[in-house]
Structure formats: C-alpha cells, structure tokens
Amino acid sequence: MTISLIQMALLTMLAAVTVAIIRQRNLFGVVILAGIYSFLMASVMILIDAVDVAMTEASVGAGISTVVLLATIALTGSKEYPSVRRSLVPLFVAAVTGGALIWGTFPLPRFGVQESAIHMHVAPEYLQHSKDHKMPPNVVTAVLGDFRGYDTLGETTVIFTAGIGVMLLLRGRRRRLKENGKSAGKGTA
Amino acid sequence: MSQLTPLIDHFNYFTTIFLMVAGLYIVIARGNMIKKLVGLGLFQTSVYLLYLTPGKIVEGTAPIIDPRFQVYSNPLPHVLILTAIVVGVATLALGLALVVRISEEYGTIEEDEIFARGEDE
Structure with missing residues (x-):
C-alpha cells in the first residue's frame, strides 16, 4: 500500500518534471531537469x-549523459530561441499517438500478477538454471553474461562503433579552429 | 492493496505513455537540436518503464537468489533494458558530436535558421 503510494507520487513527479522540460527555454535548465528526471x-x-x-x-x-550534454552546451551556447513554426500539428500528432497507445493498454494483464504471460516463458528457466548450476546469485548478471552473452557482445560492438563515430566527427576540431583563427582574426566556431 | 492495484497498474502505463508522448512532442515541435536530443532521451526512458512494469510481481523481490525468498520478479526485461541504457548513451554521444559539428559549420543549432540559410544559398 505504502509502496504503491510512493510509486504513484514518483510517477506524478516524473510527469511534472517532463512538463518543466518542455517549457524551459534555457538549455542549462533543461539538462539539469533531465538529470532530475533520471534520478x-x-x-x-x-x-x-x-x-x-x-x-x-x-x-x-x-551522470554520463548530463556531463556529455553540459560539454556540448559549453561548445554551442545555452539559449533556445522560440520556434517560429506553429505547435498545433505536433500537439495533434502527440495526442493521436497517446490516444492510440492508451487504447492499446486495455488488454494488457494487470500489474504485478504472477500468472501473466511474461512470467510463463523463459524467465522461470533462467531462475531455475541459475539456482541449479551455481551461477552468480544475481540472476541479471547470469543472464547478461551467460544465457544472453551474444546480446552483450552486440552491445559492446554498438558502443565501439559509436565511440569511433564521435572520434571521427570531432577529430579535426582543434585544427579547424586554428585555421579559422588565422584566416579571420579570432576563431568564431 | 487489492482495491488500489487496478488503479496503480493503469497509472503506471498512463504515466509511461504521457512521458513517451511528451518526448515525441519535443522532437517534433522544438527546433533546437540539443532539446530534440533530450526529448529523444525522454522517449527512450519511457520505453524502459514500459518494459520493466510488466516484469514486476507484487509479492516478489529483486531477482537475486536467496534462500529466504521464493518469488522473484522477471529478470529478462532488466537485462534487455540494461543493454538499452548503455546503447542509448552511446547514440546520445554520437548525436551530440553531430550537433557540435553542425554548430561549427553553421554557427547555430536552431533547425529553422539552418533551413533558412539553405534556401538563401
């Protein structure tokens, strides 16, 4: 009961922070609100x-997302200008999508019921195998590193690729800044 | 508890959908690219909640094996979402690197100004 109330309170606060993110025009404020949202x-x-x-x-x-966003703001400036376009169409698209999604939640099983379909498939096997084969007591670790190890391999591949992409995009930055500085007085980028 | 449970499960899903739609709205309606990426992050995080909510069992506990407990919540969504969080921050970093390059090239990160410049030239 208490836990349910705490959960509802937290979810309401999440919704409030989201509204604040939409309304906030200062990007520094947006990033800090996004950090609050994550916590x-x-x-x-x-x-x-x-x-x-x-x-x-x-x-x-x-942690990391906030740091990366703040670093980007330091390089690009933190003011968001009011958009010139009308906000009616996006509002309409968002409302229709939200309505369709809410309609889609009606047949979903009730919250926290042990008999729902999701708990009948592979999850009991994972739990039982972890017990039987003396795997790490934390089943999430066992599934991540063992049962679904290939997923984790794919994940590291994605991170590696993204890291290479970031390096390639930002590689020539200092050199370009120097060239701009020579040709046009002070660097403006 | 049993009186409130139907309300709770719907509240969970409704909040999830609200967060999702808010993220979608930011991505479509706002022209600032950093704000767009934050909106994309909101959308992504709401998907985490959508996956984790059905995995919870009310009488259960976190899936860490211990002789004192019999019922555990479903560990599989947790694993999938762990992967999704890490991939999410990787794509965020890539997107922000693109934003930095755009800002160097155009001197602005407002989509409308960039489009206007493209029409002038």
Whole structure:
C-alpha cells in the first residue's frame, strides 16, 4: 500500500518534471531537469525490483549523459530561441499517438500478477538454471553474461562503433579552429 | 492493496505513455537540436518503464537468489533494458558530436535558421 503510494507520487513527479522540460527555454535548465528526471526514474525502477537497471540509470542517465550534454552546451551556447513554426500539428500528432497507445493498454494483464504471460516463458528457466548450476546469485548478471552473452557482445560492438563515430566527427576540431583563427582574426566556431 | 492495484497498474502505463508522448512532442515541435536530443532521451526512458512494469510481481523481490525468498520478479526485461541504457548513451554521444559539428559549420543549432540559410544559398 505504502509502496504503491510512493510509486504513484514518483510517477506524478516524473510527469511534472517532463512538463518543466518542455517549457524551459534555457538549455542549462533543461539538462539539469533531465538529470532530475533520471534520478526519479531510477527510484521508480527500484520500486519495481529492477535494482541493476536503477544503478545503471543513475550512473549513466544522470551522470554520463548530463556531463556529455553540459560539454556540448559549453561548445554551442545555452539559449533556445522560440520556434517560429506553429505547435498545433505536433500537439495533434502527440495526442493521436497517446490516444492510440492508451487504447492499446486495455488488454494488457494487470500489474504485478504472477500468472501473466511474461512470467510463463523463459524467465522461470533462467531462475531455475541459475539456482541449479551455481551461477552468480544475481540472476541479471547470469543472464547478461551467460544465457544472453551474444546480446552483450552486440552491445559492446554498438558502443565501439559509436565511440569511433564521435572520434571521427570531432577529430579535426582543434585544427579547424586554428585555421579559422588565422584566416579571420579570432576563431568564431 | 487489492482495491488500489487496478488503479496503480493503469497509472503506471498512463504515466509511461504521457512521458513517451511528451518526448515525441519535443522532437517534433522544438527546433533546437540539443532539446530534440533530450526529448529523444525522454522517449527512450519511457520505453524502459514500459518494459520493466510488466516484469514486476507484487509479492516478489529483486531477482537475486536467496534462500529466504521464493518469488522473484522477471529478470529478462532488466537485462534487455540494461543493454538499452548503455546503447542509448552511446547514440546520445554520437548525436551530440553531430550537433557540435553542425554548430561549427553553421554557427547555430536552431533547425529553422539552418533551413533558412539553405534556401538563401
């Protein structure tokens, strides 16, 4: 009961922070609000038993993402100009999508019921195998590193590719800044 | 507890959908590229919640084997979302690197100004 109330309160705060992100025009404020959003989301994740995900979200979502966003703002400036286009069409698209999604949630099983389909498939096998074969007591670790190890391999490949992409995009930055500085007085980029 | 449970599960899904739609709105309606990427992040995070919510069992506990507990929540969505979070920050970094390059090239990160410049030339 108490946990349900805490969960509802956290979800309401998440929605409030989201509205604040939409309305905020200062990008520094947006980034800090996004950090708050990530911490709230991590708290919700702890309440729904996803402790590993909560730790990752708090460190990656609220930590690394915030640092990367702040670094970008330092390079590009933090003012968002009011858009000249009308906001009616996006609002309409968002409302229609939201309505369709809510319609789609009606046949979903009830929250927290042990008999729903998701708990009948491979999850019991993972739990049983972890017990039988003396795998790490944290089943998430066992699944991540063993049962679904190829997924993790693919994940590291994606991160490697993204890292190479970032390096290639930013490689010539200092050189370009220097050239601009020579040709046009002070560097403007 | 049983009285409130139907409300809770719907509340969970409704908040998830609200966050998702808010992210979609930011991506479509805002011209600033950093704000767009933050909106994309909101959308992504709401998907995490969408995956994790059905994995929870009310009487269960976190999936860490211990003789004192019998019922565990579903570990599979947790694994999938761990992967998704890490891939998400990788794509965010790539997108922001693109934004830095665009800002160097055009001197602005507002989409409307970049489009206007393209029409002038």
